Amino acid sequence: MRLICINCPKGCELEVSVDGDKVTVTGxxxxxxxxxxxxxxxxxxxxxxxxxxxxxxxxxxxxxTRTAIPKRLISDVTNLLxxxxxIPPKRIGDVILSDVCGTGVDVVATADF
Amino acid sequence: xxxxxxxxxxxxxxxxxxxxxxxxxxxxxxxxxxxxxxEGASKANSAIVHAGFDAKPGTNKAKFxxxxxxxxxxxxxxLKVPFKRNGSLVLAFSADERKSLExxxxxxxxxxxxxxxxxxxxxxxxxxxxxxxxVAALWAPxxxxxxxxxxxxxxxxxxxxxxxxxxxxxxxxxxxxxxxxWRLSCADGRTFAATCVINCAGIxxxxxxxxxxxxxxxxxxxxxxxxxxxxxxxxxxxxxxFQVPSKMGxxxxxxxxxxxxxxxxxxxxxIPDKEDKATTYEGxxxxxxxxxxxxxxxxLNKVITEFSGLxxxxxTVSDFILGxxxxxxxxxxxxxxxxxxxxxxxALGEYLSGLVVEKLNGMRKDGRRVERKAATEIxxxxxxxxxxxxxxxxxxxxxxKKEPSFGRVICRCEEITEGEIRAAIRARVGARTLDGxxxxxxxxxxxxxxxxxxxxxxxxxxxxxxxxxxAFLASRKKAPAALxxxxxxxxxxxxxxxxxxxxxxxxxGLAAACAAKEAGAQNVLVLERDxxxxxxxxxxxxNGFGLHRFKEELTGPEYxxxxxxxxxxxxxxxxxxxxxxxxxxxxxxxxITVTTMSRREGLQEIKTKAVxxxxxxxxxxxxxxxxxxTRPAGVYTAGTVQRLVNMEGIMPGKRVVxxxxxxxxxIMARRLTFQGAKVLACIEIxxxxxGLMRNVVQCLQDFDIPLLLSHTVTDVEGTxxxxxxxxxxVDDNLKPILGTEIHYDCDTLxxxxxxxxxxxxxxxxxxxxxxxxxGPKVDAAxxxxxxxxxxxxxxxxxxxxxxxxxxxxxxxxxxxAKYALDLH
Numbered sequence: 001m002r003l004i005c006i007n008c009p010k011g012c013e014l015e016v017s018v019d020g021d022k023v024t025v026t027g028x029x030x031x032x033x034x035x036x037x038x039x040x041x042x043x044x045x046x047x048x049x050x051x052x053x054x055x056x057x058x059x060x061x062x063x064x065t066r067t068a069i070p071k072r073l074i075s076d077v078t079n080l081l082x083x084x085x086x087i088p089p090k091r092i093g094d095v096i097l098s099d100v101c102g103t104g105v106d107v108v109a110t111a112d113f
Numbered sequence: 114x115x116x117x118x119x120x121x122x123x124x125x126x127x128x129x130x131x132x133x134x135x136x137x138x139x140x141x142x143x144x145x146x147x148x149x150x151x152e153g154a155s156k157a158n159s160a161i162v163h164a165g166f167d168a169k170p171g172t173n174k175a176k177f178x179x180x181x182x183x184x185x186x187x188x189x190x191x192l193k194v195p196f197k198r199n200g201s202l203v204l205a206f207s208a209d210e211r212k213s214l215e216x217x218x219x220x221x222x223x224x225x226x227x228x229x230x231x232x233x234x235x236x237x238x239x240x241x242x243x244x245x246x247x248v249a250a251l252w253a254p255x256x257x258x259x260x261x262x263x264x265x266x267x268x269x270x271x272x273x274x275x276x277x278x279x280x281x282x283x284x285x286x287x288x289x290x291x292x293x294x295w296r297l298s299c300a301d302g303r304t305f306a307a308t309c310v311i312n313c314a315g316i317x318x319x320x321x322x323x324x325x326x327x328x329x330x331x332x333x334x335x336x337x338x339x340x341x342x343x344x345x346x347x348x349x350x351x352x353x354x355f356q357v358p359s360k361m362g363x364x365x366x367x368x369x370x371x372x373x374x375x376x377x378x379x380x381x382x383x384i385p386d387k388e389d390k391a392t393t394y395e396g397x398x399x400x401x402x403x404x405x406x407x408x409x410x411x412x413l414n415k416v417i418t419e420f421s422g423l424x425x426x427x428x429t430v431s432d433f434i435l436g437x438x439x440x441x442x443x444x445x446x447x448x449x450x451x452x453x454x455x456x457x458x459x460a461l462g463e464y465l466s467g468l469v470v471e472k473l474n475g476m477r478k479d480g481r482r483v484e485r486k487a488a489t490e491i492x493x494x495x496x497x498x499x500x501x502x503x504x505x506x507x508x509x510x511x512x513x514k515k516e517p518s519f520g521r522v523i524c525r526c527e528e529i530t531e532g533e534i535r536a537a538i539r540a541r542v543g544a545r546t547l548d549g550x551x552x553x554x555x556x557x558x559x560x561x562x563x564x565x566x567x568x569x570x571x572x573x574x575x576x577x578x579x580x581x582x583x584a585f586l587a588s589r590k591k592a593p594a595a596l597x598x599x600x601x602x603x604x605x606x607x608x609x610x611x612x613x614x615x616x617x618x619x620x621x622g623l624a625a626a627c628a629a630k631e632a633g634a635q636n637v638l639v640l641e642r643d644x645x646x647x648x649x650x651x652x653x654x655x656n657g658f659g660l661h662r663f664k665e666e667l668t669g670p671e672y673x674x675x676x677x678x679x680x681x682x683x684x685x686x687x688x689x690x691x692x693x694x695x696x697x698x699x700x701x702x703x704x705i706t707v708t709t710m711s712r713r714e715g716l717q718e719i720k721t722k723a724v725x726x727x728x729x730x731x732x733x734x735x736x737x738x739x740x741x742x743t744r745p746a747g748v749y750t751a752g753t754v755q756r757l758v759n760m761e762g763i764m765p766g767k768r769v770v771x772x773x774x775x776x777x778x779x780i781m782a783r784r785l786t787f788q789g790a791k792v793l794a795c796i797e798i799x800x801x802x803x804g805l806m807r808n809v810v811q812c813l814q815d816f817d818i819p820l821l822l823s824h825t826v827t828d829v830e831g832t833x834x835x836x837x838x839x840x841x842x843v844d845d846n847l848k849p850i851l852g853t854e855i856h857y858d859c860d861t862l863x864x865x866x867x868x869x870x871x872x873x874x875x876x877x878x879x880x881x882x883x884x885x886x887x888g889p890k891v892d893a894a895x896x897x898x899x900x901x902x903x904x905x906x907x908x909x910x911x912x913x914x915x916x917x918x919x920x921x922x923x924x925x926x927x928x929x930a931k932y933a934l935d936l937h
Contacts, residue, residue, distance in 0.1 A: 004806045008660055009914055011806030049655045049668055050787055051759060058762045062654035064668055078787040092674055110654060111670035
């Protein structure tokens with residue numbers, strides 16, 4: 001499997017081979033590439049950044065998952081965010097949704113409102 | 114910055130004193146603990162210009178009352194403040210009191226105040242509503258009424274027009290003698306320095322005197338409660354109706370006001386707390402009972418409001434304490450200025466300013482006198498605005514035609530228009546609170562007491578001052594914190610020469626400013642055209658920033674916040690909503706003058722030793738791409754849509770084609786997908802994406818959005834709004850190949866076709882531009898071709914990583930600091 005690492009702007013081209021339980025990653029420029037390669041082959045994950053509505057305001061509040069979540073759950077999370085309204089004030093880092101979609105990861109505010 | 118004079122207290126005495134000082138070539142600053150002019154006794158008193166018959170002969174009170182009364186008419190005329198010599202009557206209700214009138218008459222003679230005693234018949238003829246119990250009265254034709262806070266406002270405006278600066282929310286807590294005079298430290302950490310200080314701090318003036326002198330004074334807060342009656346009662350009395358005075362004061366009066374209302378009060382009660390301006394049940398009962406002696410028919414159903422004010426009663430001397438304590442040269446007191454303080458204010462202003470000018474003359478070693486400005490140099494401007502209620506119909510019609518906001522009534526009770534309210538906010542020492550508007554315009558002072566106008570007033574305040582309306586509901590008398598910080602910064606730096614001025618508060622500008630300060634530049638200023646700092650990062654809500662700079666992955670607003678906090682920690686002021694319109698070297702080739710424009714400050718010139726350009730870049734628009742087709746709505750650059758979606762909460766379309774594969778376009782493909790739109794394709798004319806591979810992977814591939822390389826949009830369709838686009842393959846020369854068209858039904862076309870450094874200012878300043886980067890030519894120190902001007906970030910060349918923007922801008926900041934520190 002040929003992949004491009006998304007960890008940093010360098011975008012290393014990785015070669016990932018899976019042989020049963022054994023995953024081999026080559027082509028990475030740093031250890032983060034290997035972790036990424038393995039994850040992509042077994043359980044690919046992504047950070048999700050998004051917007052939630054703010055009661056009484058047209059302006060939305062930007063949010064993010066605190067860490068990466070399984071890629072297959074991205075649309076579940078973005079759909080949930082689209083239906084979430086928060087009440088201000090919110091501070092950067094405030095938890096907006098805890099354990100989003102059963103991922104064990106919190107969605108937090110990335111700006112003050 | 115060393116001032117010649119600091120006046121502590123922006124009450125009526127402080128403002129009139131500052132105005133007198135503004136007629137001299139002096140640098141004068143007024144430091145006020147409250148949030149506005151006239152926040153102490155000046156805003157809550159009887160508004161009476163006393164004739165001066167009752168002050169004890171030989172006292173300062175007697176002297177300045179009589180002098181002030183004589184000056185009042187002219188002062189009010191000059192300042193365009195309402196004043197009326199309606200005369201005053203002191204009522205006697207018994208033979209004993211009749212005798213007191215004789216005593217008062219005798220005292221009036223000593224004080225040089227014309228009075229006469231009138232008998233019951235004459236009294237009732239003049240004032241039909243007066244109690245039949247009143248047997249006689251002392252008539253003082255020189256008594257008058259005025260608006261005390263208008264007097265303070267206009268005096269402040271006129272002082273400001275003549276160069277006096279004001280610092281509000283600056284409560285002086287420490288005063289130290291220095292080699293050059295005095296240094297004042299405020300509760301919030303600000304310090305101000307001056308050769309001379311005038312203490313006009315009203316109820317707190319004793320505390321300030323006691324900080325500098327061994328002669329201690331003690332001010333007792335003496336509270337007075339009042340009732341205010343509706344304008345329906347305007348004709349109830351024509352003169353100010355006193356009763357024979359007692360030891361505690363002049364007793365309960367009933368008086369018309371210049372605004373047409375009727376004021377009733379005050380009580381006199383010594384209280385321990387110098388801030389306690391509450392009204393009390395007992396107090397108001399006393400007011401009612403006292404007023405009924407004069408006016409038995411007092412119509413309580415016409416009461417529109419109650420309030421109380423505090424008199425600054427000095428207990429050791431019981432007089433105005435004026436001038437320099439022997440052990441504090443250059444520090445001048447106006448301690449214990451209670452009634453007749455308002456009447457005396459014009460005379461006190463003249464006297465105190467005179468003392469200070471004389472002192473400064475004595476201190477000057479070069480023998481040069483403090484110059485009085487030539488008559489032609491003195492501005493008579495008091496920032497007055499048309500008061501529609503007082504205009505003729507013809508004039509009003511003309512005015513509304515010219516300025517429609519004077520036709521929109523905001524306060525229906527007092528008929529105050531939007532135009533008047535905006536003018537009050539825009540004045541030099543303008544309103545920043547609901548109370549500030551109320552006292553400047555009377556909006557909210559009428560019979561509904563702000564019931565109808567408050568929602569509109571906060572909206573106008575928000576618009577004028579660039580804040581959300583609800584910010585003005587937190588306090589009626591303190592401006593929102595953001596505004597206070599801004600004003601504090603401006604007051605602290607008025608007239609300063611800045612070491613480094615940074616144009617732009619994005620990641621480049623903030624990094625440069627922080628680096629400059631850390632490299633030793635003392636005064637660093639950031640100017641930002643947008644309403645908030647952070648630059649374009651505020652709309653870049655995706656992650657991927659800061660991996661190098663902070664060793665962690667942040668979103669745009671998070672990255673921006675780090676730098677905003679850093680700048681705050683370093684006490685670097687950022688002036689938002691401020692556009693730089695030009696900058697140029699001064700004739701001497703040393704300082705640079707930066708001209709700024711803003712809603713609040715108008716056009717301003719800032720002097721600085723060095724400049725860092727950090728204006729960022731802009732997107733290449735459709736016109737510059739020469740994409741054929743119609744010109745409908747629905748064609749946007751990627752950054753425009755990013756702002757609409759991420760910051761304004763507006764989704765511009767549902768089916769989107771993206772032309773160009775720049776990073777913002779790729780990021781927006783994912784964002785629009787997340788927000789529920791269908792992104793049909795990303796079209797790139799070149800053979801490879803111009804954005805980062807990681808973005809191609811996580812923004813297109815993750816969502817199966819096709820990336821069409823070597824393709825371009827060859828037609829845009831739709832007359833009102835985009836209905837579709839044609840996309841064609843291009844050959845090696847980037848020419849579209851006939852017959853390869855693909856059609857997309859879409860309602861939005863997003864353009865992500867490159868960024869261009871924004872260098873209009875740079876070019877106008879005559880700085881050399883690199884034709885390749887389209888940014889200024891810079892050396893390794895990020896110095897441009899103009900000495901003292903440096904540049905950092907996307908204004909120099911377009912970066913793909915904000916981390917490097919910050920890094921290179923820090924170099925620019927450090928170089929600018931070094932330049933400024935070396936400049937002599």
